[in-house]
Amino acid sequence: MKKNQTIPDKIWHFFCSVKLTVYTLVLLATTSIFGTVILQNGMEQEYRRLYGEAFYNLIKVFNLNDMYNAWWFLSLIIILCINIVVCSIERLSITWKIIFPKQIKFNPQRFRKLKNLEIFTVNEDVKSLSGRYKTFLSKTAGKVIKEDTDSGIVLYAERGRWTRIGVYVIHSSILLLFIGALIGGLFGFKANLQLDEGETSDTAFIFKKKMSVNIGFSIKCNDFFVKFYDTGAPEEFRSTLTIIENGKESFTKDIRVNQPLRYKGINIFQSSYGTAQPDSIILDIIRLSDKEVTTKTIKVGQEIQLPEDQGLFKLEGFMPHFDFRGTNLGEAFIGKITQKDGNSFQIALPIKFPTFDKMRKGAFAFVVKEFEQKYYTGLQITKDPGIWYVYSGFILMIIGCWITFFMSHRSYFIEIKKDKDNRSIISISGTTNRNSQGMKLKIQKIVVKLKGK
Amino acid sequence: MNSSLALSSATFIYALASVFYIGSFTFKKQILAKVGFIVLIIGFLDNTLGIILRWIESYQMGYGHAPFANMYESLVFFSWTVAILYIFVELKYKERIIGVFATPLIFLAIAYASLSPDISSKISPLIPALKSNWLIAHVITCFLGYAGFAVAFGFSLMYFVKPKNSNNKSIFAKLPSWELIDELTYQMVVFGFLFLTIGIITGAVWANSAWGTYWSWDPKETWSLITWLVYAIFMHLRMMKGWHGRHLAWVSIIGFLAVMFTYFGVNYVLSGLHSYA
Numbered sequence: 001m002k003k004n005q006t007i008p009d010k011i012w013h014f015f016c017s018v019k020l021t022v023y024t025l026v027l028l029a030t031t032s033i034f035g036t037v038i039l040q041n042g043m044e045q046e047y048r049r050l051y052g053e054a055f056y057n058l059i060k061v062f063n064l065n066d067m068y069n070a071w072w073f074l075s076l077i078i079i080l081c082i083n084i085v086v087c088s089i090e091r092l093s094i095t096w097k098i099i100f101p102k103q104i105k106f107n108p109q110r111f112r113k114l115k116n117l118e119i120f121t122v123n124e125d126v127k128s129l130s131g132r133y134k135t136f137l138s139k140t141a142g143k144v145i146k147e148d149t150d151s152g153i154v155l156y157a158e159r160g161r162w163t164r165i166g167v168y169v170i171h172s173s174i175l176l177l178f179i180g181a182l183i184g185g186l187f188g189f190k191a192n193l194q195l196d197e198g199e200t201s202d203t204a205f206i207f208k209k210k211m212s213v214n215i216g217f218s219i220k221c222n223d224f225f226v227k228f229y230d231t232g233a234p235e236e237f238r239s240t241l242t243i244i245e246n247g248k249e250s251f252t253k254d255i256r257v258n259q260p261l262r263y264k265g266i267n268i269f270q271s272s273y274g275t276a277q278p279d280s281i282i283l284d285i286i287r288l289s290d291k292e293v294t295t296k297t298i299k300v301g302q303e304i305q306l307p308e309d310q311g312l313f314k315l316e317g318f319m320p321h322f323d324f325r326g327t328n329l330g331e332a333f334i335g336k337i338t339q340k341d342g343n344s345f346q347i348a349l350p351i352k353f354p355t356f357d358k359m360r361k362g363a364f365a366f367v368v369k370e371f372e373q374k375y376y377t378g379l380q381i382t383k384d385p386g387i388w389y390v391y392s393g394f395i396l397m398i399i400g401c402w403i404t405f406f407m408s409h410r411s412y413f414i415e416i417k418k419d420k421d422n423r424s425i426i427s428i429s430g431t432t433n434r435n436s437q438g439m440k441l442k443i444q445k446i447v448v449k450l451k452g453k
Numbered sequence: 454m455n456s457s458l459a460l461s462s463a464t465f466i467y468a469l470a471s472v473f474y475i476g477s478f479t480f481k482k483q484i485l486a487k488v489g490f491i492v493l494i495i496g497f498l499d500n501t502l503g504i505i506l507r508w509i510e511s512y513q514m515g516y517g518h519a520p521f522a523n524m525y526e527s528l529v530f531f532s533w534t535v536a537i538l539y540i541f542v543e544l545k546y547k548e549r550i551i552g553v554f555a556t557p558l559i560f561l562a563i564a565y566a567s568l569s570p571d572i573s574s575k576i577s578p579l580i581p582a583l584k585s586n587w588l589i590a591h592v593i594t595c596f597l598g599y600a601g602f603a604v605a606f607g608f609s610l611m612y613f614v615k616p617k618n619s620n621n622k623s624i625f626a627k628l629p630s631w632e633l634i635d636e637l638t639y640q641m642v643v644f645g646f647l648f649l650t651i652g653i654i655t656g657a658v659w660a661n662s663a664w665g666t667y668w669s670w671d672p673k674e675t676w677s678l679i680t681w682l683v684y685a686i687f688m689h690l691r692m693m694k695g696w697h698g699r700h701l702a703w704v705s706i707i708g709f710l711a712v713m714f715t716y717f718g719v720n721y722v723l724s725g726l727h728s729y730a
């Protein structure tokens with residue numbers, strides 16, 4: 001490093017070192033582990049319970065509860081990006097001259113000293129060999145340069161010079177990925193929407209930011225369907241959705257897990273489901289004294305008179321999980337009885353246990369006879385305008401890796417020299433920017449081929 | 454013939470192949486390695502047959518899915534990928550002795566699948582999230598990647614057993630030259646890296662089509678990224694900093710530990726979306 005550097009020079013130097021790359025990658029790899037062992041995006045109480053007060057403070061200082069969005073983690077990523085950009089700029093001018101040279105030159109002396117040099121003799125003169133070898137080399141590698149030496153000729157050919165660009169393709173793909181992620185983070189969202197069968201909504205809820213978002217059109221859930229294997233594991237979830245725009249039905253489509261609906265930049269995914277509150281139920285009201293049964297249809301929220309003016313019954317609502325003395329009895333309806341004397345109390349009618357209300361030993365027992373089972377569908381609604389940058393990054397990265405790892409810049413060198421018995425001494429060697437062992441094998445193969453003729 | 458018979462016999466045949474290779478190494482007899490190679494190929498064919506039969510059986514049971522859906526199936530497939538990769542390497546580089554460092558891995562993976570009490574070999578139906586063609590692409594590419602790293606790991610061990618002094622009389626002196634070990638390790642890492650990259654990418658595309666996010670930092674994803682970073686570090690150290698030999702072998706070993714943690718550790722120690730494989 002030079003002594004009298006200006007500050008910008010120093011910064012530039014800092015960012016164009018590969019040491020920085022390695023250190024940053026090491027830091028990213030090791031710190032990423034924290035996020036897999038420390039609970040992410042949990043509630044404050046959970047952290048206190050799991051880790052204790054002291055450690056919780058540490059977690060808060062370093063945002064370890066949401067560490068992949070923490071300032072220091074994002075800074076590491078930004079450092080990487082600057083590092084790639086600065087290095088590429090610094091290097092590209094040199095690489096460019098290598099990739100697009102004004103004239104291809106080679107140095108025979110260098111090839112004569114290579115480790116993979118193979119030498120053998122052939123009982124033929126230089127002239128007849130040179131024509132044949134030239135054709136051979138041009139088939140293997142492309143355009144051949146021929147030069148005369150004191151005692152014979154040298155042939156040179158190369159291919160794959162352009163593959164040196166591969167590294168730049170990989171590095172730009174990484175930049176593209178980050179750009180895509182940034183765009184997605186700034187202009188996209190990931191929200192949830194729960195729709196009962198028959199319900200319509202145009203507003204989803206973003207859990208992370210605790211705010212609602214209008215998605216630009218309305219979604220109606222016509223129907224939800226779930227199918228199980230005989231093992232009891234779920235086989236398929238399906239929601240039939242209708243998109244409603246400006247009050248008019250646009251179209252209807254089924255979505256399943258792995259088969260989302262994409263419309264106007266919004267993606268709608270099947271993510272969960274559950275039982276929803278039915279509209280109305282058919283209720284048997286049994287008078288315990290003489291077992292006389294009165295059957296009534298009653299809507300949720302409706303209040304009815306009990307037989308013989310014994311008071312009022314109101315169907316208050318539905319619970320997916322009714323807890324009775326610490327046991328979960330499953331889905332249940334909740335009702336309220338108001339007696340003639342004005343006293344009122346709540347009763348529960350669990351669906352799986354129809355005789356449950358008889359145990360109360362009131363004047364009447366209520367039994368849920370029938371109701372229409374309704375589901376709600378849990379939708380994940382996302383918007384990600386950065387996705388095409390990310391996908392282009394993916395494709396570029398694969399192409400770049402392929403070029404960098406499986407292609408190389410290879411040069412071949414064949415020298416034919418006359419010896420004193422008028423035979424020819426052949427020397428063959430080659431260089432490559434990657435996979436020197438492969439090159440060595442290739443040279444040996446060429447020797448076998450040339451000797452065979 | 455059914456799949457479990459084919460796969461348990463493959464386990465046995467792989468064990469035999471490892472024994473031949475180790476024998477060839479210990480007694481310095483080329484012929485044993487040649488036999489080992491043939492046995493290995495028979496084991497590989499048997500392994501292939503087992504996977505195909507299992508695929509057919511899953512259709513007969515009415516579940517109909519590719520045999521890459523649980524820990525057992527993934528381990529069997531892991532053996533298969535390591536085997537095919539090693540066979541390819543031996544054919545290409547004509548070095549038999551290195552089989553000592555690869556064949557035991559093939560045997561260990563499939564033996565662990567069959568013998569571990571925690572791993573069920575039952576064919577089970579697919580949950581809806583796994584019903585995707587991306588699953589097949591994702592699993593195949595990830596496991597090719599893991600196989601590359603596994604073989605690289607095996608080769609890295611040679612750095613620690615081969616004596617520095619070439620006149621040494623120990624059996625380890627017969628190992629290939631330093632250049633070749635270096636090259637082989639690097640080629641395997643490169644192969645693994647390309648496929649891990651494609652594996653992570655197909656996983657991301659799949660997640661995007663099933664859940665609407667291509668990356669959600671769940672532990673399995675994060676650990677596969679950590680693995681990817683370790684091998685990216687490996688490449689930079691080698692290409693830009695000129696690292697070679699034991700130092701670089703350590704990086705390859707750390708990388709393989711990360712692979713192992715991604716594969717087993719995340720399932721047994723941490724929890725996440727990927728609880729199946």
Ligand code: HEM
Nearest residue numbers: 017018021080083084087088091167170174685688692693
């Ligand atoms: C993860 C983020 C990455 C960063 C920050 C990064 C950064 C860098 C930097 C700064 C250099 C040196 C400057 C240059 O030659 O342009 C470099 C070189 C290199 N990188 Fe990366 N890199 C990353 C990922 C990768 C990946 C995934 C690969 C593929 C395996 C890769 C392959 C290479 C290669 C082969 C070189 C040598 C370039 C040459 O021969 O001139 N890099 N990288």
